[in-house]
Amino acid sequence: MQIEFVYFDLGNVLVSFDPEIACRNFSELAGISTDRAREVLYDSGLQDQYESGQITSRSFTQTLRQVLDLDAKRLPQDLVLDAISDMFTPIDSMVEVVELARRSAGRVGVLSNTCPAHWRWVRKQPWPVSQIDYDVKILSCEVMSMKPDTKIYEAAEKAARVRPERILFIDDKPENVQAAAERGWRAHQCLGGEQAKSVIEQHLGVK
CATH class of the missing domain: 3.40.50.1000 (HAD superfamily/HAD-like)
Known part of the structure; x- marks a missing residue:
């Protein structure tokens, strides 16, 4: 047919794409290890929640700030979203x-x-x-x-x-x-x- x-x-x-690049980008932005970045982005299921539409870009960024105890000055939303995306x-x-x-x-x-x-x-x-x-x-x-x-x-x-x-x-x-x-x-x-x-x-x- x-x-x-x-x-x-x-x-x-x-x-x-290479998620390890996203982890390295975010680790440098947040001042954490790559392993920790992988844990909070992927192992936690947060990225899957974002991709499935369960949370918005704002909620995604706010959750990262809460988990890492960092404020918006340290983790501006635009920089966070670029860091996790610059892997393609x-x-x-x-x-x-x-x-x-x-x-x-x-x-x-x-x-x-x-x-x-x-x-x-x-x-x-x-x-x-x-x-x-x-x-x-x-x-x-x-x-x-x-x-x-x-x-x-x-x-x-x-x-x-x-x-x-x-x-x-x-x-x-x-x-x-x-x-x-x-x-x-x-x-x-x-x-x-x-x-x-x-x-x-x-x-x-x-x-």
């Missing part, structure tokens, strides 16, 4: 891959577990991949559900306005791909770049 919509994951598909690098070849998918399928979208700070940071970069105009944007922080939970896929299907079997989805995590496949999507696990290009060529029959 012909593919009519292609969803791309953000992290490790459209852009690469572009996968330049994905511009061509997304456009290839658009020409062949007609419409494309991004389907990502991400928070407002990360999304804004990526989109404001001068990289070509950051300027892609998506037909649909499904972010976990906006729909308040994270892959592989059912709700985020339901939102993506509704926004795509096509039958599940006509959706192709590319993601780097097997559990996210499996959840999509169980809904009838054509889903493929791979990284951005040549792997993603091969998937598009295979499923859409293009070069």
Whole structure:
């Protein structure tokens, strides 16, 4: 059955990222060890709460201040959000891959577990991949559900306005791909770049 919509994951598909860089950035800003930064950002579940839309950017920053007993002067919100977001690098070849998918399928979208700070940071970069105009944007922080939970896929299907079997989805995590496949999507696990290009060529029959 012909593919009519292609969803791309953000992290490790459209852009690469390294949470250890975010931990180092925040540790320098807060004056704490990298291990402590990792603990308060990730091990505590705070980042997941932020990405799932349970808390706002303001609440995220305020929680960090409370946990570390630091005031707004030491941890200004803008600097905190930049510190946790400055960990991405572009996968330049994905511009061509997304456009290839658009020409062949007609419409494309991004389907990502991400928070407002990360999304804004990526989109404001001068990289070509950051300027892609998506037909649909499904972010976990906006729909308040994270892959592989059912709700985020339901939102993506509704926004795509096509039958599940006509959706192709590319993601780097097997559990996210499996959840999509169980809904009838054509889903493929791979990284951005040549792997993603091969998937598009295979499923859409293009070069």
